[in-house]
Amino acid sequence: MGDSSEAGGLTARDVRLARGGRAVLDGARLTVPRGAVTALVAPSGAGKSTLLRCLNRLLDPDAGTIELAGRNVRGIDPRELRRRVGLVAQTPTMLPGTVRDNVAYALPAATDGDVARALRAAGLPDAFAGRDAAGLSGGERARVALARALSRAPEVLLLDEPTAALDADTAALVGRTLRALADDGVGVCMAVHDVPFAREHADRVVGLDDREPPR
Structure with a gap:
């Protein structure tokens, strides 16, 4: 697929981070090309979430x-970076109010059409915008968090265990949604421990060394 920096993707090289005298990341490497789904597979506690x-x-x-599109991220304003590189946490937080309020958070100029497009991209109907966010199920919260990230039109989308606690049908829907986003040119990276799910829905399955793990 070529170098991700040339395609506008994200590249991490030899990333190291220690906490409390313990190496959390020890030379991690990752390539997230645009237009593809990359699955980052490693055991729980290995540092996937930290790298994201x-x-x-x-x-x-x-x-x-x-680097994002060949530019060191330290030279990019953090607000701009987080718009261009969206992150959906494993346990997303819903803000008080409606689904629309959550999707349009920090986007005061967002129109109903903008919110509807983000919801549809996350596999949710337009009418979902009026739902009370406090009453959503775990799977619905995960998809609203995805819509919230997509409302900023990111170049790269990072997801931490996006199918955790989801039933098989909902997980498959999320997988198809991520596939569609990649087909539209977004660079998608999902950190998962479910190897069969990763192999079914990703173009690339890699470990923290950016290499395919042994089968």
């Missing part, structure tokens, strides 16, 4: 280089 947080500077690593 480093990629849009919610954490700054001790060493290593992270």
